[in-house]
Amino acid sequence: xxxxxxxxxxxxxxxxxxxxxxxxxxxxxxxxxxxxxxxxxxxxxxxxxxxxxxxxxxxxxxxxxxxxxxxxxxxxxxxxxxxxxxxxxxxxxxxxxxxxxxxxxxxxxxxxxxxxxxxxxxxxxxxxxxxxxxxxxxxxxxxxxxxxxxxxxxxxxxxxxxxxxxxxxxxxxxxxxxxxxxxxxxxxxxxxxxxxxxxxxxxxxxxxxxxxxxxxxxxxxxxxxxxxxxxxxxxxxxxxxxxxxxxxxxxxxxxxxxxxxxxxxxxxxxxxxxxxxxxxxxxxxxxxxxxxxxxxxxxxxxxxxxxxxxxxxxxxxxxxxxxxxxxxxxxxxxxxxxxxxxxxxxxxxxxxxxxxxxxxxxxxxxxxxxxxxxxxxxxxxxxxxxxxxxxxxxxxxxxxxxxxxxxxxxxxxxxxxxxxxxxxxxxxxxxxxxxxxxxxxxxxxx
Amino acid sequence: xxxxxxxxxxxxxxxxxxxxxxxxxxxxxxxxxxxxxxxxxxxxxxxxxxxxxxxxxxxxxxxxxxxxxxxxxxxxxxxxxxxxxxxxxxxxxxxxxxxxxxxxxxxxxxxxxxxxxxxxxxxxxxxxxxxxxxxxxxxxxxxxxxxxxxxxxxxxxxxxxxxxxxxxxxxxxxxxxxxxxxxxxxxxxxxxxxxxxxxxxxxxxxxxxxxxxxxxxxxxxxxxxxxxxxxxxxxxxxxxxxxxxxxxxxxxxxxxxxxxxxxxxxxxxxxxxxxxxxxxxxxxxxxxxxxxxxxxxxxxxxxxxxxxxxxxxxxxxxxxxxxxxxxxxxxxxxxxxxxxxxxxxxxxxxxxxxxxxxxxxxxxxxxxxxxxxxxxxxxxxxxxxxxxxxxxxxxxxxxxxxxxxxxxxxxxxxxxxxxxxxxxxxxxxxxxxxxxxxxxxxxxxx
Numbered sequence: 001x002x003x004x005x006x007x008x009x010x011x012x013x014x015x016x017x018x019x020x021x022x023x024x025x026x027x028x029x030x031x032x033x034x035x036x037x038x039x040x041x042x043x044x045x046x047x048x049x050x051x052x053x054x055x056x057x058x059x060x061x062x063x064x065x066x067x068x069x070x071x072x073x074x075x076x077x078x079x080x081x082x083x084x085x086x087x088x089x090x091x092x093x094x095x096x097x098x099x100x101x102x103x104x105x106x107x108x109x110x111x112x113x114x115x116x117x118x119x120x121x122x123x124x125x126x127x128x129x130x131x132x133x134x135x136x137x138x139x140x141x142x143x144x145x146x147x148x149x150x151x152x153x154x155x156x157x158x159x160x161x162x163x164x165x166x167x168x169x170x171x172x173x174x175x176x177x178x179x180x181x182x183x184x185x186x187x188x189x190x191x192x193x194x195x196x197x198x199x200x201x202x203x204x205x206x207x208x209x210x211x212x213x214x215x216x217x218x219x220x221x222x223x224x225x226x227x228x229x230x231x232x233x234x235x236x237x238x239x240x241x242x243x244x245x246x247x248x249x250x251x252x253x254x255x256x257x258x259x260x261x262x263x264x265x266x267x268x269x270x271x272x273x274x275x276x277x278x279x280x281x282x283x284x285x286x287x288x289x290x291x292x293x294x295x296x297x298x299x300x301x302x303x304x305x306x307x308x309x310x311x312x313x314x315x316x317x318x319x320x321x322x323x324x325x326x327x328x329x330x331x332x333x334x335x336x337x338x339x340x341x342x343x344x345x346x347x348x349x350x351x352x353x354x355x356x357x358x359x360x361x362x363x364x365x366x367x368x369x370x371x372x373x374x375x376x377x378x379x380x381x382x383x384x385x386x387x388x389x390x391x392x393x394x395x396x397x398x399x400x401x402x403x404x405x406x407x408x409x410x411x412x413x414x415x416x417x418x419x420x421x422x423x424x425x426x427x428x429x430x431x432x433x434x435x436x437x438x439x440x441x442x443x444x445x446x
Numbered sequence: 447x448x449x450x451x452x453x454x455x456x457x458x459x460x461x462x463x464x465x466x467x468x469x470x471x472x473x474x475x476x477x478x479x480x481x482x483x484x485x486x487x488x489x490x491x492x493x494x495x496x497x498x499x500x501x502x503x504x505x506x507x508x509x510x511x512x513x514x515x516x517x518x519x520x521x522x523x524x525x526x527x528x529x530x531x532x533x534x535x536x537x538x539x540x541x542x543x544x545x546x547x548x549x550x551x552x553x554x555x556x557x558x559x560x561x562x563x564x565x566x567x568x569x570x571x572x573x574x575x576x577x578x579x580x581x582x583x584x585x586x587x588x589x590x591x592x593x594x595x596x597x598x599x600x601x602x603x604x605x606x607x608x609x610x611x612x613x614x615x616x617x618x619x620x621x622x623x624x625x626x627x628x629x630x631x632x633x634x635x636x637x638x639x640x641x642x643x644x645x646x647x648x649x650x651x652x653x654x655x656x657x658x659x660x661x662x663x664x665x666x667x668x669x670x671x672x673x674x675x676x677x678x679x680x681x682x683x684x685x686x687x688x689x690x691x692x693x694x695x696x697x698x699x700x701x702x703x704x705x706x707x708x709x710x711x712x713x714x715x716x717x718x719x720x721x722x723x724x725x726x727x728x729x730x731x732x733x734x735x736x737x738x739x740x741x742x743x744x745x746x747x748x749x750x751x752x753x754x755x756x757x758x759x760x761x762x763x764x765x766x767x768x769x770x771x772x773x774x775x776x777x778x779x780x781x782x783x784x785x786x787x788x789x790x791x792x793x794x795x796x797x798x799x800x801x802x803x804x805x806x807x808x809x810x811x812x813x814x815x816x817x818x819x820x821x822x823x824x825x826x827x828x829x830x831x832x833x834x835x836x837x838x839x840x841x842x843x844x845x846x847x848x849x850x851x852x853x854x855x856x857x858x859x860x861x862x863x864x865x866x867x868x869x870x871x872x873x874x875x876x877x878x879x880x881x882x883x884x885x886x887x888x889x890x891x892x
Contacts, residue, residue, distance in 0.1 A: 012877070042810060042812070042872065042877075044810075044870070044871060044872055045810065045812060045813070045872045048813065048872060048873065053813065053814060053873070054812060054813060054814070054872075059812040060812060288867070298870075299870055299877060300867070300868060300869060300870045300877060301867075303877050303878065304865075304867075321865050323867060324867040325867075326867045326868060326869040327869050328869040328870065328871045328874055328875070329871045330871055330873040330874050335874060337869055339867070339869065364488060364490075364491065366488070366491060366500060366505040366506060367491070367494065367499065367500060368499060368500070396842065396844065396845055397874070398842065398845070398869060398871070398874040398875050399842055399844070399845025399846050399848070399849060399875075400845050400848070401869045402845070402846070402849045402866070402868045402869060402879060402881075403845060403848045403849035403852050405866060405867045405868060405869070406849050406852050406853050406856070406858065406863075406866055407852050407856070409858075409862065409865075409866060409867060410852070410853070410856035410857075410858055410862070411856075412852065412855075412856055416855065416856070417852075419750075419767050419855075420848070420851060420852055420855060421734070421746070421747075421750075421769060421770040421771075421772045421785070421851045421855060422746065422772060422848045422851060423746060423772040423773050423774040423783055423785065423844060423847050423848060423851070424490065424744075424745055424746045424774065425490060425774045425775045425776055425844070426488065426490055426491045426494060426500075427494065427499070427776040428774055428776050428781060428843075428844040429774070429844050429845075431458070431488075431745060431746060431749050432749065433848060435848075
């Protein structure tokens with residue numbers, strides 16, 4: 001009898017798990033269940049369809065139907081897993097016609113993802129209030145954009161800012177409201193966030209920090225958002241106040257949930273239930289620096305976890321070492337990125353850090369088109385290890401974040417980074433690489 | 447009495463040494479001697495003035511005269527060090543008027559650079575034959591370009607190719623001749639070099655490999671180059687057959703020269719003579735992977751060595767850990783880079799390596815503007831450590847080379863690289879970073 005693997009969720013984590021499982025066990029029966037009635041797609045691309053950079057939501061769909069056939073995946077779209085019995089090793093599915101089926105599994109992977117958090121704001125259920133989490137959400141917003149002149153985005157995480165930029169790109173006036181004192185609080189410290197805010201304001205985005213949206217006004221349809229006593233006009237309101245892991249199925253089945261509200265997993269992505277794995281937004285993992293339970297909520301972590309879960313579910317062996325939360329985004333004509341921890345998170349988790357910060361250029365200053373770049377480096381005081389990096393710059397942020405991520409992964413000290421053998425050519429960087437100079441700045445403060 | 451530091455050479459290594467010496471000893475007397483009658487400039491920028499990307503050679507000059515005054519450098523331009531007595535600790539200088547002066551030193555730094563190698567080709571001394579090593583060379587080529595229709599470049603190193611691209615950019619037909627079987631032999635293996643060659647040929651560059659230039663033809667003035675029986679028309683011939691370290695002064699003074707023909711140094715950049723340091727193109731250092739004497743001939747190594755020499759010459763303590771030869775260049779609309787060793791060098795130095803190679807994209811495939819990128823990774827068979835990387839791609843090569851350079855420096859294994867926590871956003875990279883995928887490809891072959 002071939003091994004029977006059921007995967008609940010078919011986006012980043014689920015699809016990657018399925019592929020890894022197939023590579024590990026050519027004979028396994030793999031059932032891929034997706035609540036959404038869409039094949040695997042790239043959620044991260046949604047704001048760029050709104051902005052017009054990507055022509056259609058169709059483009060975000062990763063594989064053609066033939067791929068699932070070729071991989072011998074039993075793909076079930078529009079199907080929800082409603083009940084899980086980890087003793088009997090069965091899962092109950094309801095398809096789009098409402099038909100129920102209970103299937104047995106040898107291994108099960110929970111890749112149930114997350115859902116947008118709905119803050120308790122008066123009027124949040126009005127028409128014209130959206131979140132951007134699925135293609136369906138995207139289609140609804142895109143339709144509303146056709147006759148919209150103004151938008152308010154509640155929340156200044158990456159989804160919030162990327163959506164706000166998309167509105168600007170389409171000629172819609174946009175305002176972002178952030179309850180906390182600075183934007184991108186998960187990613188950047190206040191000094192770096194301030195840099196990003198100034199750049200975004202220069203693009204025409206209005207940003208309100210340190211104030212919560214008090215109410216969404218309008219009759220049936222939202223017409224504005226009340227914040228700090230001011231009513232801001234809005235034909236569209238997007239709530240981008242973060243996401244929460246989808247854990248109902250796991251919870252009902254008695255699977256342990258962690259302090260981050262994600263499903264607890266070990267380094268093989270095994271949950272507390274035998275032969276049940278979790279991966280992606282719904283799964284709690286460990287932060288490599290704080291060594292505490294953590295919820296990356298990132299596509300990159302999702303595919304990595306999915307792959308590990310898939311290998312293990314198919315009888316192989318793989319481990320996920322935890323996450324550094326490495327993140328990057330392009331906002332209009334500049335990029336921001338971060339890896340490891342911020343000063344804020346360092347103090348929350350009891351790490352004493354030293355900061356090295358530098359402003360540099362992305363090319364030789366005499367080479368046309370050189371753009372500014374700001375690097376902030378965090379060094380753990382006792383061990384002198386690099387534990388975090390934040391970068392805001394006109395170009396080439398992504399691979400610098402990757403370089404810092406490798407440095408952190410390898411326990412590189414700031415002294416070692418200061419000696420790094422970086423490369424140089426006038427049109428693509430400076431003689432002294434900014435991340436190396438940031439290391440030198442940190443050394444001066446040790 | 448303040449410490450007296452004499453630095454022979456005032457470009458990348460010399461100027462960096464002077465700055466580091468000043469930071470280490472605020473009181474020192476620092477004499478900066480430059481054979482060229484030009485202030486410190488960026489040699490790497492020369493081809494881009496020819497290509498028109500940089501408006502003038504003036505732009506390459508790094509510091510204004512006020513900088514030297516502010517740093518209290520006694521800058522002597524057009525001045526040659528003709529004799530060095532390491533017993534008496536004196537150096538004899540001849541200025542541009544021919545005036546001789548013997549000065550004493552407490553520390554001396556040899557940053558004498560290199561000179562273009564002149565291969566024994568018939569007709570190489572004809573008019574219209576150039577090399578591109580100094581601003582003066584650049585000015586002469588730029589003048590000749592005004593009435594030139596065609597050019598031949600002898601040698602396919604970075605200077606050769608960058609110069610060839612500059613000719614194309616200015617509407618001059620260009621042919622590159624490479625004696626060895628593939629272009630960029632110091633940097634790339636044949637498979638990757640082939641990739642670069644195809645891209646360059648598509649830009650209209652003619653490339654002849656595996657054949658030596660036999661003669662430069664023409665009466666007084668070069669009119670062509672004879673290669674493999676064919677005469678290729680050339681109003682301009684550029685000889686870019688590599689450079690040789692300038693070591694006459696050191697040799698005459700009895701300072702030890704290494705097997706690479708560079709001045710032998712230890713990790714503090716000390717030569718065999720007491721209180722004499724060497725840095726930059728003239729200095730032999732160690733290759734971090736082969737652990738053998740090596741001559742990086744790179745601006746990045748020059749500034750790093752200069753800094754270390756400057757600190758030590760001023761009574762401080764600093765070490766240079768050797769070089770990984772990390773290199774990058776932009777050629778027309780793509781970039782190439784390398785770090786560590788190639789397969790060719792691995793076999794020369796007795797390292798058994800495994801290769802992981804992958805073609806990927808620089809953005810999500812659905813994101814407009816995605817460019818192809820090819821990554822080749824070298825893994826040492828016994829230790830599984832990353833020992834080399836070569837990348838050819840449409841964009842974002844530089845920081846990937848830096849990431850691999852950090853990985854090599856930290857003795858990262860290919861297994862660790864396969865687990866790297868890289869970041870992702872559709873407009874700036876793919877979910878699975880190509881260098882991580884290259885690691886997985888290598889693992890399959892272990």
